[in-house]
Amino acid sequence: MDLKSNTPTGPIEKRWQNHKFQLQLVNPANRRKYKIIVVGTGLAGASAGATLADLGYNVLSFCYQDSPRRAHSIAAQGGINAAKNYQGDGDSVFRLFYETIKGGDFRARESNVYRLAEISVDIIDQCVALGVPFAREYGGLLANRSFGGTQVSRTFYARGQTGQQLLLAAYSALSRMIAAGKVQMRPRCEMIDLIVVDGRARGIVTRDLVTGKLEAHLGDAVILATGGYGNVFYLSTNAKGCNASAIWRAHRRGAGFANPCFTQIHPTSIPQAGEYQSKLTLMSESLRNDGRIWVPRKPEDCTKDPRSIPERDRYYYLEEKYPKFGNLMPRDIASRQAKFVCDQGLGVGPEIDGVRRGVYLDFTDAIKRDGVEVIREKYGNLFDMYERITGENPYEVPMRIYPATHYTMGGLWVDYNLMSNISGLFVAGEANFSDHGANRLGASALMQGLADGFFILPYTVADYLARNGPSKGVDENHPAVRSAIKEAEARINQFIEVGQKGTHTVDYFHRKLGMILWNECGMTRNEKGLRKALEEIPKLHEEFRAKVKIVGGGETLNRELEKALRVDDFFELGVLMCLDALERDESCGCHFREEHQTKPDPNVPGSYGGECVRDDERFAHVAVWEWKGEGKFARHVEPLNFEYVKLEQRKY
Amino acid sequence: MASSQVLSFTRTAIGQKALVAVTGIILYGFAFFHALGNLQVFLGREAFNQYAEMLQSMPKLVWATRLVLLVALITHVVLVVRLARRAREAKPAHYRFEERMDPSEGILRRYARQTMLLSGLIILAYIVFHLMHLTVGAVPGLFFVRGMAYENLIYGMRTPWVAGFYLFANLLLGLHLYHGCRALFQTLGLRHPQWDRRSFAMALSITAVIVGTNVIIPIAGLTRLVGGELPEDPQEVLRTGEEKHTVSE
Amino acid sequence: MGETIDLKLHVWRQSGPNAPGRFEDYTHYAKAIPTHASFLEFLDIVNERLILAGIEPIAFDHDCREGICGMCGVVINGRPHGPRKATTTCQLHMRHFRNGEEIWVEPWRAKAFPIVKDLIVDRSAFDRIIQAGGYITARVGSAPDANAILIPKQVAEEAMDAAACIGCGACVAACPNGSASLFVAAKLGHFNSLPQGKPELDRRVLGMVTQHEKEGFGGCSNHYLCEAACPKEISVKWIAKMNRDFIRASLRYAPPVERKEGYG
Numbered sequence A: 001m002d003l004k005s006n007t008p009t010g011p012i013e014k015r016w017q018n019h020k021f022q023l024q025l026v027n028p029a030n031r032r033k034y035k036i037i038v039v040g041t042g043l044a045g046a047s048a049g050a051t052l053a054d055l056g057y058n059v060l061s062f063c064y065q066d067s068p069r070r071a072h073s074i075a076a077q078g079g080i081n082a083a084k085n086y087q088g089d090g091d092s093v094f095r096l097f098y099e100t101i102k103g104g105d106f107r108a109r110e111s112n113v114y115r116l117a118e119i120s121v122d123i124i125d126q127c128v129a130l131g132v133p134f135a136r137e138y139g140g141l142l143a144n145r146s147f148g149g150t151q152v153s154r155t156f157y158a159r160g161q162t163g164q165q166l167l168l169a170a171y172s173a174l175s176r177m178i179a180a181g182k183v184q185m186r187p188r189c190e191m192i193d194l195i196v197v198d199g200r201a202r203g204i205v206t207r208d209l210v211t212g213k214l215e216a217h218l219g220d221a222v223i224l225a226t227g228g229y230g231n232v233f234y235l236s237t238n239a240k241g242c243n244a245s246a247i248w249r250a251h252r253r254g255a256g257f258a259n260p261c262f263t264q265i266h267p268t269s270i271p272q273a274g275e276y277q278s279k280l281t282l283m284s285e286s287l288r289n290d291g292r293i294w295v296p297r298k299p300e301d302c303t304k305d306p307r308s309i310p311e312r313d314r315y316y317y318l319e320e321k322y323p324k325f326g327n328l329m330p331r332d333i334a335s336r337q338a339k340f341v342c343d344q345g346l347g348v349g350p351e352i353d354g355v356r357r358g359v360y361l362d363f364t365d366a367i368k369r370d371g372v373e374v375i376r377e378k379y380g381n382l383f384d385m386y387e388r389i390t391g392e393n394p395y396e397v398p399m400r401i402y403p404a405t406h407y408t409m410g411g412l413w414v415d416y417n418l419m420s421n422i423s424g425l426f427v428a429g430e431a432n433f434s435d436h437g438a439n440r441l442g443a444s445a446l447m448q449g450l451a452d453g454f455f456i457l458p459y460t461v462a463d464y465l466a467r468n469g470p471s472k473g474v475d476e477n478h479p480a481v482r483s484a485i486k487e488a489e490a491r492i493n494q495f496i497e498v499g500q501k502g503t504h505t506v507d508y509f510h511r512k513l514g515m516i517l518w519n520e521c522g523m524t525r526n527e528k529g530l531r532k533a534l535e536e537i538p539k540l541h542e543e544f545r546a547k548v549k550i551v552g553g554g555e556t557l558n559r560e561l562e563k564a565l566r567v568d569d570f571f572e573l574g575v576l577m578c579l580d581a582l583e584r585d586e587s588c589g590c591h592f593r594e595e596h597q598t599k600p601d602p603n604v605p606g607s608y609g610g611e612c613v614r615d616d617e618r619f620a621h622v623a624v625w626e627w628k629g630e631g632k633f634a635r636h637v638e639p640l641n642f643e644y645v646k647l648e649q650r651k652y
Numbered sequence B: 001m002a003s004s005q006v007l008s009f010t011r012t013a014i015g016q017k018a019l020v021a022v023t024g025i026i027l028y029g030f031a032f033f034h035a036l037g038n039l040q041v042f043l044g045r046e047a048f049n050q051y052a053e054m055l056q057s058m059p060k061l062v063w064a065t066r067l068v069l070l071v072a073l074i075t076h077v078v079l080v081v082r083l084a085r086r087a088r089e090a091k092p093a094h095y096r097f098e099e100r101m102d103p104s105e106g107i108l109r110r111y112a113r114q115t116m117l118l119s120g121l122i123i124l125a126y127i128v129f130h131l132m133h134l135t136v137g138a139v140p141g142l143f144f145v146r147g148m149a150y151e152n153l154i155y156g157m158r159t160p161w162v163a164g165f166y167l168f169a170n171l172l173l174g175l176h177l178y179h180g181c182r183a184l185f186q187t188l189g190l191r192h193p194q195w196d197r198r199s200f201a202m203a204l205s206i207t208a209v210i211v212g213t214n215v216i217i218p219i220a221g222l223t224r225l226v227g228g229e230l231p232e233d234p235q236e237v238l239r240t241g242e243e244k245h246t247v248s249e
Numbered sequence C: 001m002g003e004t005i006d007l008k009l010h011v012w013r014q015s016g017p018n019a020p021g022r023f024e025d026y027t028h029y030a031k032a033i034p035t036h037a038s039f040l041e042f043l044d045i046v047n048e049r050l051i052l053a054g055i056e057p058i059a060f061d062h063d064c065r066e067g068i069c070g071m072c073g074v075v076i077n078g079r080p081h082g083p084r085k086a087t088t089t090c091q092l093h094m095r096h097f098r099n100g101e102e103i104w105v106e107p108w109r110a111k112a113f114p115i116v117k118d119l120i121v122d123r124s125a126f127d128r129i130i131q132a133g134g135y136i137t138a139r140v141g142s143a144p145d146a147n148a149i150l151i152p153k154q155v156a157e158e159a160m161d162a163a164a165c166i167g168c169g170a171c172v173a174a175c176p177n178g179s180a181s182l183f184v185a186a187k188l189g190h191f192n193s194l195p196q197g198k199p200e201l202d203r204r205v206l207g208m209v210t211q212h213e214k215e216g217f218g219g220c221s222n223h224y225l226c227e228a229a230c231p232k233e234i235s236v237k238w239i240a241k242m243n244r245d246f247i248r249a250s251l252r253y254a255p256p257v258e259r260k261e262g263y264g
């Protein structure tokens, strides 16, 4: 597998500028001769599609929702980072770069991350120009907040709906190009395979979700911007339709899959209420600024009214274990500690599969200290949301929270040009293995999506087109195209046929898969568990393929069939995630191998250990997996070199 | 975007609706001054008939006003009917339960907005009747003598069904305007948080004057509170009158 | 926690845009519903039972399930998104229903929203309205510094109020005239309030209003049921602003004169 990262060399702050100069351009008159396929209309896909179309290329755009405006970027709440240093508080491009690399636990490429930080500045300008109503100060200047415990305020936000406003801006830009006839939009149309001819990505196979029609779409380059695969866990903060199918099918066609086991868990989601639960809802982490996290010390107290539990019987585990940072510990540690106490039988809330998964987030003290009004002012809308979902009033009863899968750092491997190892196949946004290493900083995913789409792909795709020219000799009748359609057809027919006699619904299997992954490849992993999962998942997959129940045919809107195709891919991805987690025999960022953690230090009072221990000797690299036929994978590595940051261990 | 792609003002619902509001305001204004004039019935026969005569002495003004009002009314009616038809087309099917959409809405408001077309059509019928009755004098069986506006009005109101119809129609007018006086600011985009309450209060007071006057007069006529000095038998008035009069057939 | 209710459930089933539709009684499948489930999870449960019984599941749109993508939406007992104020269908929970309550579930109904299947409607008219002017033209590379144009907090907040629209179509579903005025007005309100949106204001309002007409939506007659149904509580004051902007634009707009290139 060819893993040339094509990262430029030289002084880091000049690399992107120099690289851009090296990239070839396409003559304006020639641009209309090219057709670019963009799958996905989230921040990455919509911004890429709009920008390429504005430059004069023809764009064919796809999303599975009924409108491009509904991509899951819309759900991002917190904000978007940019090294504008509008607050004059010491921020800089280099600081954002440095913190992103460090936050990712030194598992990302320096050049890429620097470029991201550099571009962040332009993103805000572009978004304001497009009409994003970012929060403002009274004087009319843009407001910022500090996010995720950073020392500088560099996060721009639009109430709690930043993702929505950014996406609507990208969508409006895309709409303008649709009106101009440069973008052809195909909503409710799902990519189910990639067409590769002679090692070049030449098109995709899609299924029209309303008519069921399979179609091949051909173009000169393909961009996948299909978002993250957190739904592999069944329960996550992703939208129900989020899937891995586009990137997974590309992987099966030869694209390397990088760091699949790097998945981020967010500590403050509303816990699962029952087995019927279909998704998890995130609450802003800012709640941890004033709320205190605890569980009962005694298992028998776990079903009692929390208000009746006396202070001495409450276990404020974060405050006790990490007196310095307490409830504000980083996402991954706060999440893991919640899992530990719940696994010890101290969790609260409904019991599901024998475990109560929930801890209290208590505002009683904050309300006593600041008064209800102050708390309402700060968190009113979050409290309302919590009450709407749980029916409990957080002003009176402590909230319950639990970690949830939130973001996937892993994804298709790409070089500095965001091109995968398949020539002409570009990957952007959460779908690529991205610039976040083993852990993503808050408010950096939106930034990355727009950087990719507005500011990187327009240059790098042009370079690819300029070097390769319009694709010739591939039409609907090309054998590769016909066989891709045939394969898709056969796969669908297989499900329809089995589905008639099936015994369990798609969700039944998906939930089971999710449970295995959550337990063995979730917040903490160990060799034994991973090996167990690697045995269980393929078995369950087989059972799924033999016993899944699907009513209705393929030539119509059939949600169960859609789900089955996606879950089928999740099964294979699940295996790869466990493999990757097993092979990466270290802890880093969100990948916590129980075998590799710090021990309590007897010389440091209050030291509990439980920190990641990286192994930079063996694992300072990107793991890239190659598909070797059903259930078989080969591991390759792209070494990571650090010239500008010093590798260090996180300490609390 | 070429200009041909833009619909002309009067072909859009917003444009048509704005004309409805403007014509509504014209009718509104007329109704207000008409009501103020009518209040003079309480000053007695002399004053009222003089007022009527004064108006008749300015035929140009009267006809100009009538023309404006006629055009306004026709425009108003034609456009609302067109808008209603369009709305019906846009909503071909209905829900199993209609209209429990906003439980917090007051019953009067809800009723007013739901019945705009109905109240409007009844008002239209009333306007025609009113003109036939007191302007043309063409309602069979009702007293009418040209130049005796006061008597015409009083004797009309003494007929219970006539008074009843006036009463009913004017209450409906009140309902129509209760919605209308909020709506017109919205339709014409004349809303502002600083002014909303004031402008609505103003429109509502004008409505109150119109409806109040138009409701009191039939009641007062029926109960003889006004015009009680006139004999019960209209023929007596005729006999004592200086000129020759006829009762309309 | 484990509380459940039984419901009398009627759901509109329709296999395609032109097929006849009717209510089906699914009371049998709507028993023992956990009160903590959301309305969509309730439909999931019913669907799971239908599937196992060999009946085609009820098709309904949804995605984020957290009230922001605007994809979900059904009419529950005559009210779009159900009985709770400021709540999308996905955020509505079964604890707001009584045991034994009768529930009628229908799709959005409007001529401009043809039914795709069961509870799914085609809202692409909204996209076409946006395409007719719901944007600010700002090419990548052309933007000035984000702080170059000051925007008073008040203005930014107002614009955000309008921009909060999730495009679910509940306003159309609620409107007795099948009008999308609130949707159009919210988008116009967002852009037209901001300094960046002013240069294209007239063209935007004329284009979007024209498209709204062409799509077959009705006009607004100030019922304000849209505002009552809107899960984001968008105010009808934006419709007033749209009306004003439209009237003004109609009076003064002259399309730009196309100049021939190369006369210099």
Ligand SMILES: Cc1cc2nc3c(=O)[nH]c(=O)nc-3n(C[C@H](O)[C@H](O)[C@H](O)COP(=O)(O)OP(=O)(O)OC[C@H]3O[C@@H](n4cnc5c(N)ncnc54)[C@H](O)[C@@H]3O)c2cc1C
Pocket (backbone or CB within 6 Å): A039, A040, A041, A042, A043, A044, A045, A062, A063, A064, A065, A068, A070, A071, A072, A073, A074, A075, A076, A077, A078, A079, A080, A081, A162, A163, A189, A190, A191, A192, A225, A226, A227, A228, A237, A238, A239, A242, A243, A245, A246, A282, A406, A407, A428, A429, A430, A431, A442, A443, A444, A445, A446, A447, A449
């Ligand atoms: C609840 C939540 C809160 C978040 N908050 C923040 C935050 O505050 N700050 C931050 O920076 N990040 C945040 N994130 C992360 C961030 O929102 C995402 O990583 C980012 O928006 C992903 O954008 P995207 O363009 O890559 O993908 P998406 O926005 O997910 O778009 C994917 C697109 O691909 C399409 N698609 C997918 N599969 C297919 C297929 N097979 N065929 C055709 N089309 C397909 C979809 O229709 C969609 O249009 C949050 C994420 C979540 C879930």
Ligand code: HEM
Pocket (backbone or CB within 6 Å): B017, B020, B021, B023, B024, B025, B027, B028, B031, B076, B077, B080, B083, B116, B117, B118, B119, B120, B121, B123, B124, B176, B177, B179, B180, B181, B183, B184, B185, B186, B187, B188, C220, C221, C222
């Ligand atoms: C004295 C006579 C009348 C007056 C003063 C009057 C006044 C008004 C006013 C102020 C409005 C509000 C306009 C708006 O919504 O912005 C209105 C609306 C309306 N009027 Fe009248 N009106 C009169 C007669 C009629 C008649 C005769 C009809 C007959 C059909 C009618 C039908 C309507 C309807 C249906 C509306 C609502 C239109 C809509 O909202 O789309 N009105 N009227």
Ligand code: FES
Pocket (backbone or CB within 6 Å): C061, C062, C063, C064, C065, C066, C067, C068, C069, C070, C071, C072, C073, C088, C089, C090, C091
């Ligand atoms: S599913 Fe996204 S708003 Fe309801």
